[in-house]
Amino acid sequence: MLTEIKEDKLNSQINDDRINTSKEQIIERLSKAQNITITGHRNPDCDCICSGLALSLIIKKLFNKEAFVVNTDKMQRDLHNVLFVDRVIFEVNENNIPKKDVLVILDSGDIDRIGWLSDITDEYNEVIFIDHHKVRNIKGVTMFYDDTSAGATCEIIFDIFQDYADKMDSSIATLLYSGICTDTGSFIFSNTTERTLLYGSKLMKIGVIQENLGNVVRKRYTKNDVDALMEIYKRMVIDYDRKIGYICLEDTICGTSIKELGVSASDTLIQMEDVLIGFIIHEGEDNFRVSIRSRCSKDIRDVAESFGGGGHPKASGFSVSKKDYTKERLAEDINNKLIDLLAS
Structure with missing residues (x-):
């Protein structure tokens, strides 16, 4: 019975029209933000980190603002070749966390999966949650955007900002393509759709850096x-x-x-x-x-x-x-x- 009550509460959070957000509202809010921090789930994978880095570059291109990518966990070895991964603040703590204003949570599925940051969401003026998972707990979230038809969170980021594709460069294209590629098993998993392939094609047209993509996607064993x-x-x-x-x-x-x-x-x-x-x-x-x-x-x-x-x-x-x-x-x-x- 308690489980059913908890489930109903979580579902009511997610179906709350006060926080369900459009793509246009996300763009507008980011354009007005003073300080932006982007994070994702612990034990981060390529889609998690690439979507965060790509979003930070898009924000810089469109609004001329710095957005900082952080994660409460260590960096996985699989991420070593990701473009600009050295800009991510891994194992973030209270001493090095950027100034609090807007927090963007990507690819997490559940607010608890972002680590200790989930305990301080009330210290942010806005908490934006963007995901392609079936989301359960979004306690503390003020703007919520979920698209379970997307093959990756990187696909959602491109979808949100596709009207500004002419402002994207090869670095953004490479990051988004890398996240989509890894989360869809190089476009063979069942989460691959016509839109996934279309966006992959558009990113390739912008200019994916093939050498970097190969280093990210291919497994090399020690x-x-x-x-x-x-x-x-x-x-x-x-x-x-x-x-x-x-x-x-x-x-x-x-x-x-x-x-x-x-x-x-x-x-x-x-x-x-x-x-x-x-x-x-x-x-x-x-x-x-x-x-x-x-x-x-x-x-x-x-x-x-x-x-x-x-x-x-x-x-x-x-x-x-x-x-x-x-x-x-x-x-x-x-x-x-x-x-x-x-x-x-």
């Missing part, structure tokens, strides 16, 4: 990556009858932090011939972070939402406290819910 891959394969648990697989990992593999590795356990697992749905349990100090991937028609987002998370139909995740679960019980509960999902 010896540590290869060692980690071998360990990932060893730890796989696969139910060959039901086509469900999972892996339990710590924050380090073979002595190397996961954030410093260029391999993805989720991607590796779901590429197995005998796995239709796979999940990874990352064991942290106080919690378990779970990512679920699918290559079947079932919507795994329902399973993630049952644990308080969310995401996409084929890529979702959530976190739970170690106070509530042991690793073994969590794996069993997820597995049982996936079995029920496949049987439905």
Whole structure:
């Protein structure tokens, strides 16, 4: 009953016409802002960082204003080749956070996924939330724009500002294209639409820097990556009858932090011939972070939402406290819910 009440409250927030916002209103508000801070979810991926950097460059081009991109988490190794990634303030804290006025939250799906910044949204004059996920919690948000038909948040950023495409340069085009490309699996995932391809074409016409794109999208493995891959394969648990697989990992593999590795356990697992749905349990100090991937028609987002998370139909995740679960019980509960999902 309490879960239903909480869900109704979240839905009422999202359906509140007072905060639902048009593209034109977003542009107008940014044009009037004194100071703009852009952030995204913890454990940031390419779409998260590229959409933030591209938006900051667009704001500079259109309004001649500085917009600062920050994140409460560390930089993943996959992001090292992203254009202008050195401009992002990673592991931002109260000592280096830019002056508070307008906060733009991108690609987060849930206000809680931006880390400690979610606790100080009331210190901003405006909190703009832009996303392509099925959004759950937007507490503290004052302007909300969500487009779940978009393949990536970078696609939404281009959609919002497409009337100003003539002001965009190759740097903006490269960032937006990189985010779209990685979030759609180089335009082969089911979230790829006619509009996704059209916008990709328009960005290519503006001038995508091909060399940089290749460095961002292509996987290149170090010896540590290869060692980690071998360990990932060893730890796989696969139910060959039901086509469900999972892996339990710590924050380090073979002595190397996961954030410093260029391999993805989720991607590796779901590429197995005998796995239709796979999940990874990352064991942290106080919690378990779970990512679920699918290559079947079932919507795994329902399973993630049952644990308080969310995401996409084929890529979702959530976190739970170690106070509530042991690793073994969590794996069993997820597995049982996936079995029920496949049987439905």
